[in-house]
Amino acid sequence: MSSITYLFSKELRSYFTSWLAYVLLAGWLFITGYIFVLLIVSSTMMPNFNLSPLFSNMMVFVLFITPLVTMRLLSEEKREGTIEMLFTSPLTEWQVTLGKFIGAFLFMAILVACTLYVPFFTFRYGSVDGGPIWGSYLALLFICGSAVSFGVFCSSITDSQVVAGFLTFGGLLGSWILSWLQQVAPDNQWASLVSQLSLYSHFQGMLGGALDTKDILFFLTFIFFFLYATVRILESRKWR
Amino acid sequence: MIEVSNLGKYYSGFAAVDDISFKVNQGEILGFLGPNGAGKTTTMRILTCFMAPSRGTAKINDQDILQDSLAVRRDIGYLPENVPLYNDMSVRGYLLHMAALRGVPRKKRPERLEAALDAGKLEDRAETIIGKLSKGYRQRVGIAQAVIHDPKVLILDEPSAGLDPRQRVETRQFIKSLSKNHTIILSTHILPDVQDICSRVVIINKGRIVAQDTLANLETNQSASPRIQVRLKNPAGDAVNRLQQIDGVAKARREKDNGGESTFVLECAPGKDVREAAAKLCVEQNWGLLELQRQGTSLEDIFLRTTTMEENYGGETVPATESL
Numbered sequence: 001m002s003s004i005t006y007l008f009s010k011e012l013r014s015y016f017t018s019w020l021a022y023v024l025l026a027g028w029l030f031i032t033g034y035i036f037v038l039l040i041v042s043s044t045m046m047p048n049f050n051l052s053p054l055f056s057n058m059m060v061f062v063l064f065i066t067p068l069v070t071m072r073l074l075s076e077e078k079r080e081g082t083i084e085m086l087f088t089s090p091l092t093e094w095q096v097t098l099g100k101f102i103g104a105f106l107f108m109a110i111l112v113a114c115t116l117y118v119p120f121f122t123f124r125y126g127s128v129d130g131g132p133i134w135g136s137y138l139a140l141l142f143i144c145g146s147a148v149s150f151g152v153f154c155s156s157i158t159d160s161q162v163v164a165g166f167l168t169f170g171g172l173l174g175s176w177i178l179s180w181l182q183q184v185a186p187d188n189q190w191a192s193l194v195s196q197l198s199l200y201s202h203f204q205g206m207l208g209g210a211l212d213t214k215d216i217l218f219f220l221t222f223i224f225f226f227l228y229a230t231v232r233i234l235e236s237r238k239w240r
Numbered sequence: 241m242i243e244v245s246n247l248g249k250y251y252s253g254f255a256a257v258d259d260i261s262f263k264v265n266q267g268e269i270l271g272f273l274g275p276n277g278a279g280k281t282t283t284m285r286i287l288t289c290f291m292a293p294s295r296g297t298a299k300i301n302d303q304d305i306l307q308d309s310l311a312v313r314r315d316i317g318y319l320p321e322n323v324p325l326y327n328d329m330s331v332r333g334y335l336l337h338m339a340a341l342r343g344v345p346r347k348k349r350p351e352r353l354e355a356a357l358d359a360g361k362l363e364d365r366a367e368t369i370i371g372k373l374s375k376g377y378r379q380r381v382g383i384a385q386a387v388i389h390d391p392k393v394l395i396l397d398e399p400s401a402g403l404d405p406r407q408r409v410e411t412r413q414f415i416k417s418l419s420k421n422h423t424i425i426l427s428t429h430i431l432p433d434v435q436d437i438c439s440r441v442v443i444i445n446k447g448r449i450v451a452q453d454t455l456a457n458l459e460t461n462q463s464a465s466p467r468i469q470v471r472l473k474n475p476a477g478d479a480v481n482r483l484q485q486i487d488g489v490a491k492a493r494r495e496k497d498n499g500g501e502s503t504f505v506l507e508c509a510p511g512k513d514v515r516e517a518a519a520k521l522c523v524e525q526n527w528g529l530l531e532l533q534r535q536g537t538s539l540e541d542i543f544l545r546t547t548t549m550e551e552n553y554g555g556e557t558v559p560a561t562e563s564l
Contacts, residue, residue: 006340017328081324085385088288088320089341090313238292 003091007099008106011073015107024065025111032058032115049126052207054118055136059203062108062143063172069107070151071165073100074230078159083237093234097227101152108144112137131209138211139203142219146199147172149226156233175199241266241423242287242393246296249282249447256282258447259296264440269419271438271455272427275547279447280427281321284395287425288318300393314343317386321397323378327371331362331381334370335388342389352388359414360384375402383411387418394424400433412437431539441539443546450546458542467535468506469495470518473528475502486521488512501530 015021035054043049077083086096119133147168154167179200185191195201199222202215242264249257257279264270274280285291287298289309297304303311326334335356339349357363360380365373370381379402386394399415400408408430416437418424428434434441434455441458443451451458472479479502483492488509495503508514515532522529 003341003343010337014328080326081320081322082326084285084290084320084324085318085338086341088290088313088316088318089338090310090343091341092310237290 003095004098004102007091007095008102011100011103012106015069015103020068021107024068025114028061028065028111029114031061032118036118049122049128051118051122051128051133052136055140055207058112058115058140059143059200060176062140062147063169063176065111066108066144066147066151066172067165067168070104070148070155070168071161072155073104073152074155074234075159075161075164079161087234087237093231097152097156097230097234100155101149101227104148104152105145108148109141112140112144129209132207133209135206135209135211136203139206142206142216143199143203146219146222146226149223153226153230153233156230172199241268242270242298242300242425244283244287244296244298247283247286247293247298248295249279249286249291250294255447257286257293257444260444260447260449261296262442262449262452264423264425266423267419267421268440269415269424269426269438271434271441272425272444273429273431273434273441273543274444278444278547280444281397283444284318284397284425284427288316288395289313314389315392317389317391317394319382319386319394319396319399321401323382325370325378325381328369330367330369331357331373331384332366334381335384338385339388342391344389352390355390356384356388359387361410376404376407379403379411380407383414392422394418394422396424397427398429399426400428400430408433431543435539443543445547451542455539459539466508466513468508468515468518469531469533469535470504470506470522470529471531472502472504472522473500473530475504475527476525479525479527480504482521482525483518486514486517488514488517 032054035057039049039051039054074083077086087093119128119130122128122133123130150171151164151168154171155161155164158164158167175198177198179195179198181191182195182201199219202218205212205215244263245261247257247260248255260279260283262270272280272283282291286293287300287305289305289312292306297306299305300312301315303315305312326337329337332353335353336349339352339356344352357366360383362377362380362384365377368377370378373381379399383396383399386396396415400411403411412433415424415426419437426434426438438455440454441452442449470483476482480492480494483489483504483506486506489506489512490509491507493505495505497503506514506518515534519529519532522532
């Protein structure tokens with residue numbers, strides 16, 4: 001356990017020693033702030049104030065940010081050969097994978113946490129139902145966790161950061177596109193089956209403040225599946 | 241201390257390591273030699289649990305590399321061939337990082353850091369960013385990280401590569417000083433270093449062990465037909481024939497003449513020592529004996545012979561030294 005703690009804190013620190021963290025943070029805060037302001041301005045023309053467009057958009061931004069956050073995690077270790085140092089140290093594949101995953105996830109969680117001023121001002125100067133807001137934050141964390149897990153996996157299968165980044169982006173984009181199917185053809189059972197595989201089909205309930213075990217289980221399974229796959233990929237170096 | 245038994249690593253169509261077995265005793269420095277691509281690095285990667293063998297196993301400190309992989313890794317300090325390092329870290333930061341990975345308790349880390357900096361002679365570069373270090377310094381950081389957790393066993397893959405002659409001597413002395421408390425497997429191409437610090441040698445070629453023994457034994461056994469070089473000032477015309485007639489000389493030949501000195505080489509029958517008889521003959525005939533020397537087979541000869549003979553498989557085996 002202490003090894004995992006050490007690994008993820010090292011990973012988290014390394015984000016903040018490069019410019020990447022600050023650029024992402026600035027961009028993220030600017031865009032979310034911009035949308036928040038637009039919502040406030042437009043609310044004067046609408047009967048009730050609703051934050052859900054902001055959260056829906058944040059879900060989509062996760063798709064763009066995650067590849068940048070996860071692409072170098074394992075691919076760089078492979079490219080530089082430092083992976084040899086890592087695995088000749090007394091560390092298991094799970095410890096390394098979880099260290100990388102938790103480090104990247106915490107970074108994403110920090111991004112998400114930086115938008116907490118939105119509910120703060122909303123509660124302070126308006127009367128809003130808290131359920132949908134906290135549900136949305138929970139959904140965001142699940143989406144981030146799933147995306148990061150997928151990103152770590154993509155980073156483990158190649159030694160090129162660019163390839164890892166593109167795979168992550170492509171996969172998440174694909175997942176987002178799949179979620180449209182149900183809206184296009186709500187009566188087709190194949191369309192609804194396929195769209196259920198998408199990450200983006202599972203947070204609608206949470207946006208409204210309703211937690212469904214089915215959705216939570218989907219996210220947890222998704223995260224576990226790709227972490228497990230990463231561990232297997234890392235182990236495969238022994239047998240190849 | 242280290243016991244390798246029937247280790248093999250096979251890829252489709254070729255064997256990187258093929259059925260090798262050897263032992264290294266406590267406190268010994270084993271020279272692990274072989275041409276490039278012979279399987280040295282693969283063997284070392286298997287011993288450090290980075291790869292798994294296709295067959296066979298190895299025990300380090302009575303712990304199996306497959307069953308007790310984590311325990312084995314705690315006991316091993318490893319310097320990989322190309323010294324992969326994190327280029328954006330400082331030397332101090334990197335060594336502390338490796339100490340944490342290798343499981344050094346937090347309280348002992350400052351002490352171990354000092355020891356490792358001292359081992360690599362890096363005290364004055366502790367704050368330098370690794371990416372800015374020269375090749376020699378990178379190599380030293382590699383050595384420092386290998387000893388950071390005070391391991392019982394050290395596996396060093398070409399520790400002297402890229403060092404200047406003075407650093408090489410220092411590294412050699414350092415490795416020698418480590419042998420009191422450590423068991424070491426040392427892979428290198430610098431054979432004089434091996435002759436200086438290794439007690440035993442394993443030579444592999446094409447994944448197979450072609451020679452393994454103590455240095456002393458190797459040099460005696462391998463020179464199955466010892467050669468003696470005689471330098472004379474004024475030999476008679478029939479000197480070659482006379483030398484040839486000495487009991488135990490298989491073949492004598494006149495090698496070269498320069499500046500009034502002639503050199504003769506006597507190829508002896510196995511196990512025969514003809515030095516005394518040859519000296520006696522030369523003195524009796526008043527040929528002006530200047531020098532008489534037994535040509536012991538050097539490690540380089542052994543290396544070339546054992547690793548080249550293999551290449552003549554199928555046909556006759558020609559000692560490489562003859563053809564060079």
